[in-house]
Amino acid sequence: MTPVNTAPVTASAVGTSSPIAWLLDTWRLTRWYLFAAWRRVMSKVLLGILLGLFVLITGFIVLGFVVTQNSSTVARDCQPVPAATQQAGDNGNGGQVVCEPLSAQQQQQIRDQQADSIRAPLTFPGSLQFAGGYTTFMGVILLAILAGAMIGSEFGQGTIRLALSRGVGRAQALTAQVAALAVLALGIGLGMLLLGALIGVTIGPALGATLSALPAGGVGALLAYWLAVSLYLFAIAAIAFFLATLARSTAAGIAGPLGYLIFELIAIGVLSIVALAIQGDTGDFLRHVPDWFLGQNLGALTTAAFQPLAAAVPTIRGGATGGGNGGQTIGTMHALLVSLAYCALLVGSTYFIMRRRDVTD
Amino acid sequence: MDATVPAQHAPPSATTGGEVVLRTIGLSKQYGRITAVNNLGLDVRQGDVFGLLGPNGSGKTTTLRMTLGLIFPTAGEIELFGARISDTNHRRAALKRIGAIVEQPAFYPYLSGRENLRGVATFAAMPSDAATSRRVDEVLELVGLAPRAGDAYRKYSLGMKQRLGIGAALLARPDLIILDEPTNGLDPAGVVEVRALIGELARGGTTVLLSSHLLHEVQQVCTRVAILKQGNLLAQGEVSTLLAASSGVLLGFTDPAELPRAAGVLLQAAGSEAPWLRGAGYVPPEPGAWVPPGGWLVRADTDVAHAAAINALLARHGIFAAEVRRYEGNLEQYFLALTGAEGQTPAPAPAQAAMPVVPGASGTIAGAIAGAIEGGRA
Numbered sequence: 036m037t038p039v040n041t042a043p044v045t046a047s048a049v050g051t052s053s054p055i056a057w058l059l060d061t062w063r064l065t066r067w068y069l070f071a072a073w074r075r076v077m078s079k080v081l082l083g084i085l086l087g088l089f090v091l092i093t094g095f096i097v098l099g100f101v102v103t104q105n106s107s108t109v110a111r112d113c114q115p116v117p118a119a120t121q122q123a124g125d126n127g128n129g130g131q132v133v134c135e136p137l138s139a140q141q142q143q144q145i146r147d148q149q150a151d152s153i154r155a156p157l158t159f160p161g162s163l164q165f166a167g168g169y170t171t172f173m174g175v176i177l178l179a180i181l182a183g184a185m186i187g188s189e190f191g192q193g194t195i196r197l198a199l200s201r202g203v204g205r206a207q208a209l210t211a212q213v214a215a216l217a218v219l220a221l222g223i224g225l226g227m228l229l230l231g232a233l234i235g236v237t238i239g240p241a242l243g244a245t246l247s248a249l250p251a252g253g254v255g256a257l258l259a260y261w262l263a264v265s266l267y268l269f270a271i272a273a274i275a276f277f278l279a280t281l282a283r284s285t286a287a288g289i290a291g292p293l294g295y296l297i298f299e300l301i302a303i304g305v306l307s308i309v310a311l312a313i314q315g316d317t318g319d320f321l322r323h324v325p326d327w328f329l330g331q332n333l334g335a336l337t338t339a340a341f342q343p344l345a346a347a348v349p350t351i352r353g354g355a356t357g358g359g360n361g362g363q364t365i366g367t368m369h370a371l372l373v374s375l376a377y378c379a380l381l382v383g384s385t386y387f388i389m390r391r392r393d394v395t396d
Numbered sequence: 397m398d399a400t401v402p403a404q405h406a407p408p409s410a411t412t413g414g415e416v417v418l419r420t421i422g423l424s425k426q427y428g429r430i431t432a433v434n435n436l437g438l439d440v441r442q443g444d445v446f447g448l449l450g451p452n453g454s455g456k457t458t459t460l461r462m463t464l465g466l467i468f469p470t471a472g473e474i475e476l477f478g479a480r481i482s483d484t485n486h487r488r489a490a491l492k493r494i495g496a497i498v499e500q501p502a503f504y505p506y507l508s509g510r511e512n513l514r515g516v517a518t519f520a521a522m523p524s525d526a527a528t529s530r531r532v533d534e535v536l537e538l539v540g541l542a543p544r545a546g547d548a549y550r551k552y553s554l555g556m557k558q559r560l561g562i563g564a565a566l567l568a569r570p571d572l573i574i575l576d577e578p579t580n581g582l583d584p585a586g587v588v589e590v591r592a593l594i595g596e597l598a599r600g601g602t603t604v605l606l607s608s609h610l611l612h613e614v615q616q617v618c619t620r621v622a623i624l625k626q627g628n629l630l631a632q633g634e635v636s637t638l639l640a641a642s643s644g645v646l647l648g649f650t651d652p653a654e655l656p657r658a659a660g661v662l663l664q665a666a667g668s669e670a671p672w673l674r675g676a677g678y679v680p681p682e683p684g685a686w687v688p689p690g691g692w693l694v695r696a697d698t699d700v701a702h703a704a705a706i707n708a709l710l711a712r713h714g715i716f717a718a719e720v721r722r723y724e725g726n727l728e729q730y731f732l733a734l735t736g737a738e739g740q741t742p743a744p745a746p747a748q749a750a751m752p753v754v755p756g757a758s759g760t761i762a763g764a765i766a767g768a769i770e771g772g773r774a
Contacts, residue, residue, distance in 0.1 A: 203488075
């Protein structure tokens with residue numbers, strides 16, 4: 036037999052009782068979970084989808100810009116004409132509309148407005164909002180899938196046993212998983228916003244846009260927007276984390292957050308209709324129920340976080356604030372607190388479930 | 397594995413006086429109405445190769461899972477390295493001194509064998525340095541997976557998966573190694589290598605807790621065993637002691653009519669004039685051995701030193717054995733007699749077949765033979 040040193044050595048393996056040692060061990064676990072996530076084929080496929088679709092949408096916008104700029108027809112200025120002066124062009128409803136031919140200057144002005152509107156998402160800092168909006172939709176879906184698979188497979192494949200039976204504490208394993216999801220959320224948020232910034236300073240100017248200077252406190256606003264987008268990603272991933280652990284299943288981890296987002300959409304629609312029909316105090320109450328939905332608050336938070344930067348975007352300067360629902364505005368602090376409360380509830384519940392649960396196949 | 401060892405590996409010497417590495421005190425686990433483990437008290441001492449035996453569903457794996465902190469006991473306590481693991485800090489520290497595979501090994505299927513072992517090193521809080529990398533390669537070499545170390549785990553055969561599981565258990569050079577059915581999926585050569593490996597670990601001072609229903613394997617490698625049935629501890633002790641208890645004297649007769657008479661005399665004497673006699677029973681002769689006209693032999697359960705006294709006892713009743721020889725018990729027979737063994741299919745022992753066990757008198761050798769005699773009289 037191959038000579039093997041089988042003498043027990045334990046000194047290096049024991050003694051992780053200090054908080055710093057615990058944190059260092061947890062960080063090593065976090066890195067391990069990130070490594071394991073990255074080595075999945077699924078991760079690369081999802082990243083490819085995320086980036087590919089973003090590039091595709093950007094390409095469509097550029098194409099739309101080129102088509103618009105090369106179009107020879109520009110909408111004419113059409114106005115209703117009083118009956119006494121009707122000459123031609125009955126609008127079919129009894130009245131008449133007369134379309135005045137536009138001057139070359141007016142046509143150019145309209146073209147410029149259209150160009151501004153189309154290239155705004157490709158021009159910094161509007162491109163950040165474009166990237167952020169894309170990330171809080173497509174990025175959220177894809178991260179929810181990855182998180183569900185990551186956490187659910189720990190139970191499905193039994194690899195959670197591998198960690199727990201080696202002395203990794205339950206709280207430590209969960210902390211490492213949460214930290215891995217947070218790093219993923221921050222990384223995806225940062226990556227997508229950097230991509231948005233890159234597009235904003237290259238494609239926008241290439242299409243003739245003029246870059247606006249960041250408003251005062253712009254760097255802080257950029258940071259806040261990045262954190263808001265990342266929180267959006269993390270909060271939805273936390274639903275996957277909770278459900279995958281609760282059901283010990285990848286399917287639950289993936290379907291849960293997506294199902295929740297769909298539920299929110301449907302619930303908001305139904306509540307609006309019912310609130311309209313009922314009116315009064317009950318109607319008012321129902322209209323405000325979505326103010327406590329996670330997605331609504333996350334949306335409101337990201338929109339609010341972008342507001343300081345919006346002043347530098349010509350097309351949305353002075354535009355709407357807040358994610359809101361049905362025209363209602365959710366306050367920034369409300370949105371932040373509700374979002375954080377959801378995250379704390381989801382992570383805390385997961386820990387509570389795992390604290391005394393038997394880990395079996 | 398590239399080990400070359402003799403096919404028959406002698407069990408390591410027992411170290412019965414060692415410090416208790418694992419102790420369970422009144423350990424119980426209840427799943428609803430089902431009692432998986434009932435008031436279990438085990439003592440695994442340093443240097444033991446301890447066999448945990450029992451039919452399927454006897455509570456072996458549940459006990460191991462409780463030991464590893466994967467499931468929580470309903471009642472009772474577990475002590476590892478002298479302290480109770482209900483203390484979370486101690487449990488974490490103690491588990492870092494244990495290497496284990498419980499049931500089938502679980503690894504990340506898309507990672508290679510080497511990457512999976514690095515993950516185990518992370519879980520075991522081994523430092524991320526060159527020494528750990530060397531240890532990973534050393535273990536891969538030891539379990540014969542070095543040539544396939546870069547392949548994804550999902551591409552491994554069942555035997556290779558089992559080898560990686562054993563490698564993971566050995567990685568951190570633990571003080572206690574827990575192996576649950578470690579030879580599952582291994583070919584005969586692999587089984588021999590695992591057996592040799594266990595012996596080598598024990599000689600190196602590592603305590604091994606081996607759960608298996610391969611009794612022949614256990615008998616060859618274990619110094620002490622515990623036998624479970626339906627969550628209850630039926631027996632615990634040194635293998636040599638248990639085997640001595642199941643050894644005896646075989647008696648052959650030329651007159652088949654003397655078989656039940658001899659058995660009856662021995663059973664009666666067991667309770668009175670021959671207290672050293674634990675019981676008696678019918679045993680089929682070994683293949684190729686002399687076959688008495690009755691087709692069966694009578695076994696007297698006692699130390700072989702009492703062979704002459706048995707002969708004299710039978711002679712006093714006018715029964716004369718044509719052959720008297722020593723009977724070596726084995727763990728399988730002991731196990732089957734103890735557990736009743738109905739519906740169980742343990743691995744065949746090389747020599748003796750099991751003594752017939754009569755329903756209603758299960759669990760004791762004396763009960764079995766009493767039933768057999770009744771059957772003969774009828």
